[in-house]
Amino acid sequence: MVHLRSTALVLAGSIAASNALVAQTFRDNIKSVVVLIQENRSFDWFFGDLSYSTEIDNLRNLKRQLCNPANVTSPNGSSICATNSAANVSPDDPNHSVTGVAFQIFGTFHPDETVSPAELLKAETMIGFLQEEENVLKSSNLSVAGETINFISEDKIPVFRTMAENFVLFDRWFADVPGPTDPNRAYITSGASHGHGQNDNGFSTFSLPQRSIFQQLDENGITWTNYFNSSFNPDAEFYTWTQTEGKVATNVKPIENFFADAKAGKLPQFTYINPECCSFDSMHPPSPINTGEAWTKSIYEAVRGGPQWKNTLFLIAFDEHGGFADHVPPPVNVPNPDGLTYTETAGDGKNYTFDFNRLGVRVPALVISPWVKKGAIEHDGINGEGLTYTHSSLAAFISKLWNLDGGKPLTSRVAWASSFEHLITNTFREDTPLVLPNPAAD
Template identity: 60%
Template sequence: MYVLVPAILALMATGAVAHDHDDMSWTEKIKNVVVLVEENRSFDTFAGGLSYSRDIDGLLHTKYCNPANVTVPDSELVCAKAIANNVAPDDPNHGISGVNMEVLGTYHPDEEAVDKSLEKETMMGFVTEQASTYKTVNLTRAAEAINYYAQDHIPVFAAMAENFVLFDRWFAAVPGPTNPNRAYLTSGTSHGHGRNDVSFNIAALPQRSIFQQLSEAGIEWINYQNSTTDPMPSPPTGFNPDALFYNWTLTSGKWKTNIKPIGDFYADAKAGKLPPFTYINPECCSYDSFHPPSPISTGEGFIKGIYEALRGSPQWNETLFILTFDEHGGFGDHVPPPVGVPAGDDLTYTELSPDGKNMTFDFKRVGIRVPTLVISPWVEKGVIEHKGQNHGKEYTHTSIAAFIAKLWGLDNLTPRTAWSSTFEHLITDKFRDDAPATLPDPVSF
C-alpha cells in the first residue's frame, strides 16, 4: 500500500483530490491571505454587465440614466450602455467634492440630512460632473462616465467571478480618491487626508497600520509592488506602495525588508514561500492598474497572472485571495452608498470645491460600490454575496482588516474597522478541486 502514497500526495498538491475537513475551523483552513487592490472602477462600470447570473445587482436588468445637467429640471437623459472603451478617453473627477456632485447632485450637501436619509443620494450627477470637468457639451463623451463593459469585454474577471464569490455590495471606504481609500483599507482611517497629497509619498502617516499590527503579532507580511519607481526616492517621483504610507514602515526599516518588486511575488508563489499576508500594488496608472488610461485588456492580463500564480502555488490549498478596486474613479453606479457610518477617527478634511467654496467632509459616508472577489478552494462556486451578514453592517474596504483581525486574533484598528462586516461565513467545510488552473485570455476591443 505504501507505494500509492506519493501518487496520492501528488494529486493532493495539484488540487485533484477532494478534501473533507468538517473538523477544521475556518481559521485552520486559511493560512495565507493575498490582497490585490486595483484602481478606479465602479461596480456598475466594470461588473454591471456580467450576465452569468440574474442575481447580480448590475445594469443588465436596471435602466440607469443621468440627466445631462442634474441641476436643471427636465434635463435631457443620458443612459448607460455596454459600450465603454477599452481605454477610457477621460479620467473622471473622483475628488470628494466631485463625488458629492455625482452622488448627491451638489458640491455642498447638508451632511445632517444625508445622515438621516438616503433620499438625496440620487446617483444622478456623474454625467453632469464629467461634462463640467472636461468642459464639454458632447453628451456622448460625458456618457463615458456611466457606460459599462459587457461580460465578453472582461473574460478574465468574469471567469474569476463565476468560479468564486462576487460581492455586489462592497463599497470603497471614502467617497474620494485613491490614497485616502488605500489608507482606510490598510489602517482603518486616512488620518484626515482626503486627497492624494505629498504625505503619502514621504511616509508621513502616523497611525497604526495592518502592517505594523501584523509585525507586532509576529505574523510575516510582504508588500509586493509593480511601481516603475523605487520606494522612497528623493525627491519622491510617484506613488509609494501602500505599506510605505506609514512612518512606522520607514522608521522600523520594514520598507527595506518587506517591500519587494512584483517579480518576487511570482517567484515566491511558485516556490511556496509567500508569507501569511501578501499585499500587492499594481503600477499606477497607465498599463495594468485599470486606472485610465490603463487599457482594460492589460489590467485583465495582470489579474490573470496573479491568479494563475496563486492557483499553481503549493500554497493554494490554504490561500484566500481578495481582489478589489480602491475606488470608483468617478465612474457611475446606481446603488446609493451607506451613510451615517463610523469614521476612523475625529479628524475632518476640507477642500475647495469646483464652485470656489470650501467643503468639509467628516468621513461618515463611505464611497461608491467597487467590484470585489473572494477566491479560495474553500469558497463555493458562483456565489453572489450581497449585504454583510454581521448585525446589518456593510462590506467596505475596512472589512479586510476586520477579517484579518478575526483570522489571527488581532484587535480592531479603528471604529470603522470594528463596524465593517466580515466574510468568514463564506469559508465552507468542503475543499474544492474544480478551480480552474488557467483563465481565459484578455480581449482587446
C-alpha cells in the first residue's frame, strides 16, 4: 500500500506494544458508542484555522499557501489562494460527484489509473478545486469560485474548536469514496456501497442488499437505534434487511427520542444519529455553520450530561468534503470491498468508471470520551492493513469492542481501515466540559 507517512510503519510495532494494556481493558471503559455524522466539509475548510496545536496538519500550520489555478493547464496563470474568510453560509454547493472530485484531486476527469500506486498518488496535485467550481458555476469570476478554496476562521466554530481542544482530533481521516453523501454513508454503515457512486433512489428504497453494521450488531446481540432528524433519510433505511426484519418500527426513531433516552440513561449500546439535510443543522450548504454548531452542541451536552457518559465513546465525523478544498492527497490502492464498479458521464461528456480503489478527501473527525487524552492529535492509524483512518474505521472499532462475528471484519475495506481502541486510556477524566460555548453570531 502507498502512504504519505512512512513513519507509521516504523512506529506501529512499538506503539502497539505500549498500548497493549489499553487494548486489554478498553472494553471495560466503553460500554456505549454514539455516532453523529455531519455533512459536506473538508478538513481544511472546517479545521484549517485551528491554532491550539502546531501538530495539526492544517492550513494554519502549512509552510506554504494553498492555491489553485484558474486553469489547471496553466498553473502559473491566474489563481486564488486560501484565506480564513469562508462565510457562515456558503454561497454555493460545490460539485462532489465522483468525476467532479476526480477533477479536484487530479486536475482531470480521467486520471490514468493504470500507473503504479506511487505514480497515481503523485498525480493527486489537489489543484482542480477552483477550476471545477468555475465549471459548475459556468463563470470565470474567481472571487466567487474561490469560495471553494477558502476556509473558516476558528472564531466561527467555537463548539467544534472546544471539542477538539478537549478530546482527540483526527487530521488524517478520509472519506471512503471520492464522491457524494450516500455512497460514503453506506461505507460508514457497511464498509461498501454495492457499486453506488451517486445519491440515487436506491438509498431511499431499502435497496442495498449487503450486511450492514446494524444487522451485524443485531445478530450479535448488541442493542442499537438510528435516531434521525426531520427530512434526512435514516442511514439504517438504506438496507433491505432493515425493512424485511421490521427494524424500521423498532430501531429507527425521531431525534426527540434520543434526547429523552440520553437524559434517562436509556440509550442503546450503539446510537447512530442522522441530521436533517440541508437547511439548519447538517452543515451541508446552505445550512449555516452556526446553526449546525448549535445542534451539535445539543447532542454533545445530552451525552455529556446523561448518566451513561462515564462509559461512552462519542464519534463525530463528516460524510464527505462537499467539494471544498483540502491540501492532503488521499491514499490510493485500497481494496474494493465487493468487486463492483460505478460509471458516470463526466463534465467533458465522456464516461468514467470508478473501481472504488482510492479514498475520498480528508474530513473532520473527533473521538470524544472521558477515557481519551485532552487535546490529542491523531495522524495515521497503527493497525488495519492500511494503517489509515477512513469511514470504515467505525465498523473496525465496534467489531473489536464487541467482538462482532468473533472479530471478523465486515468487508475487506473494514479490514484495511485502522480502528482506534488504542486511543482509550485507563485514566478517567473529570475535566471534560459539561457545557460547550454558544455558537458564533451569524
